[in-house]
Amino acid sequence: MNSIEHATRYSGIGILRRIFYKIPSCYNKIIPSSEISSFNNCDVRRHFHKTIQRCAVSESKEKTDVLDKLEIRKFKKNLISRGPDLKKFMPIHNDTQYLKAEEIPYLKPVDGQNKKGCMAERLKHKILEKERIVDVVAGPDSYKDLPRLLAITEDNETAINVVLSFDETYADITPVRLNPDSVSAFVTIMRGCDNMCTYCIVPFTRGKERSRPIESIEDEIRRLSDQGVKEVILLGQNVNSYRDDSMNSFINDSQTNLAKGFKTVYKSKKGGLRFSDLLDKVSLIDPNMRIRFTSPHPKDFPDQVLQLIAERANICNQLHLPAQSGNSDVLERMRRGYTREAYLELIQHVRNIIPNVYLSSDFIAGFCGETESEFEDTLSLMQIVKYNYAYLFAYSMREKTAANRRYNDDVEEWVKKRRLQKMNEIYRTEVKKLNDAQIGQQQLILIEGVSKRNSQHLVGRNDGNVRVIISNCTVQENKSSVHTRKVVPGDYVVVQISDANSQTLRGIPLYFSSISDFTPSIEQRFRAYCE
Incomplete structure (x- = not known):
């Protein structure tokens, strides 16, 4: 290891x-x-x-x-x-x-x-x-x-x-960059979680939600941009519930806007700058710096956030929508705040606003009381949605959680393992189809470095965060140029996808580009989608 x-x-x-x-x-x-x-x-x-x-x-x-x-x-x-x-x-x-x-x-x-x-x-x-x-x-x-x-x-x-704080965000701490040559960097924007899902220990170990002042986040991302970082990942236990109420001018009567059909165990929070405000500001710092975020909760995807992702070329068209289960009764026991139907409606709504979005999710096999019929609903959800990534787990009881107090961990371990294996099979089948469908496409790839397996190959990622492998060679300086140069980490290269498996894409490097040059305007994308 x-x-x-x-x-x-x-x-x-x-x-x-x-x-x-x-x-x-x-x-x-x-x-x-x-x-x-x-x-x-x-x-x-x-x-x-x-x-x-x-x-x-x-x-x-x-x-x-x-x-x-x-x-x-x-x-x-x-x-x-x-x-x-x-x-x-x-x-x-x-x-x-x-x-x-x-x-x-x-x-x-x-x-x-x-x-x-x-x-x-x-x-x-x-x-x-x-x-x-x-x-x-x-x-x-x-x-x-x-x-x-x-x-x-x-x-x-x-x-x-081990005292938990109501306000500590480490906003005044600049993390040490262990690899200053890395093209990506993480920026923590909030800590804690208020959702109280019954299986989860985070609210008890990380405390209540509190967000960094938006100004400190902007300053950190500007510094990273000046250092040549090409991708920033915004971090938080419930990243899209971000709410900066650090200044009196941010206090107002505006309510939290949840996705349709979703609810919370806590009262609606008033005022403050929200996640959409933060995305708006940080995406304008450097138009050629990719913006990603993790880990969100499906409830916190109001239209303001989705429309901003669709409009801004440098906010990646990749969303993590952790379902955990595909059965409404299990979701109720998990206290997730939505039903299967509400989740599927959100998926369709997301795809209407962000065509060709890449989706990922979390699923738990064998939660307390899960029957075979309830588990089959999870498999069918995976087949309906078709995720580009899926993080799959067998349930393991945690002390202090509501599930530990209320339920029995009554699904046998061998059953959990069998269900986990079945989820993995379904996921692999569907993601292979999704990756195969990308063969022939031209995609903008951010190069991360030389492949660990083969020094003759370079590794990068597309907008959807799928790993793409290309040859380590010289590439045209732009679409119409006759001049070429070597590809280095941090370059954006247009690649034509030529092969795929369930984990990786392979492609032919064509020419250097940038987010602003490669990505069509929102009007062009909408017109192409309608056609």
């Missing part, structure tokens, strides 16, 4: 430490579609890790790959979509033994470890007391407190801070 590992010199309160960071590869995505999504859970965790690093280290930090001088280790774990809690202690124990193993004699035993994130908030004292292999427990809202927490461990003490 690959991991990102590096060390940072840390100046704390009267101490000098080096910190070792390890973020395990994303193995919580059950199906291989995680390989073709540029912002799967692993990437999102990497982004939050960069925020942690900025909080933990001083401005005089010194990065090093020398592991034999490490004194502190950080493990970033995520429990939301993984197995039972007790298994989470094993990676920590195993990593400690790994560093002490005889096969790597140049590594010293590590004198401190710390745990942060939603697992930290949930298990708290259990983590500190389990074999004393962890010294610091830091919740998701305590990253700024890391210098103090780490200093406490100097006296052989343990430290804990």
Whole structure:
């Protein structure tokens, strides 16, 4: 299993430490579609890790790959979509033994470890007391407190801070960019979730929804544009419920507009700048910078958001609409706030406004009480909608959730696995058809870099976030030019799709272009759609 590992010199309160960071590869995505999504859970965790690093280290930090001088280790774990809690202690124990193993004699035993994130908030004292292999427990809202927490461990003490905040957004923290040459960057715009789905632990571990001031988001994206970043992914636990009420001038009587047929467990929120306002502003910063966002809730797609996506060429025509189930009774038990019929109506409405939209979704197999008939409704929904991506999971009960209090986890594990496999088969069949239909199309591809499997190939992504492979060769400078040059990461290249499978497209590079030059106007797109 690959991991990102590096060390940072840390100046704390009267101490000098080096910190070792390890973020395990994303193995919580059950199906291989995680390989073709540029912002799967692993990437999102990497982004939050960069925020942690900025909080933990001083401005005089010194990065090093020398592991034999490490004194502190950080493990970033995520429990939301993984197995039972007790298994989470094993990676920590195993990593400690790994560093002490005889096969790597140049590594010293590590004198401190710390745990942060939603697992930290949930298990708290259990983590500190389990074999004393962890010294610091830091919740998701305590990253700024890391210098103090780490200093406490100097006296052989343990430290804990898992208090959730009502207003912490880390708006004043600029995440460390581990790869300054990356063409993409993540920008957190909000934290927390108010939806209270019965299976989900996020509201209890990440707290109430709170949004960054819109001005700070604009400033960060401008800096990224100046640094040559060509794609920004807006992040949030419920990203499209963004609402900036940081200034008095934003306070008014406007109500939250939900998609038709959707409801919430909380009262309508009044005033503030909404997600459509944010998309409007950030998409104007750099017309040739792609804008994506994750992870949304289907309820928060009013027409203002959909129409803006259709109008702005640099807001990608790709939407994540997590259904979780295709059966209304299961959705009611999940407290999702919509029925199968309302969800399908939203899908049709989205496709009417954004023709050729790429859709992705989440599905859970074997939620409490799910019958075979209810599960068949999920399969039929997948066949009707036809998703370009699907993240599929077998249900795993979480402590503190409403499902843990109200329901029994009564679907046997072998049944969950069988249903998961069936969902995967349906998804693969449908996505292969969708990818095959793109053969012959000319698409604008943002080049990310050289393929890890073959240095003679380059990898990029189209507007729908599908991975596209092309030859590493010279390309015409524009559509009518006779001059050519090599393709480098960050280039936009027009590619004719020549082959496809369920995960990847392959194409022939034609010429360099840009979003503004390649994408037809909204009037032209509407005319073509009508024809």
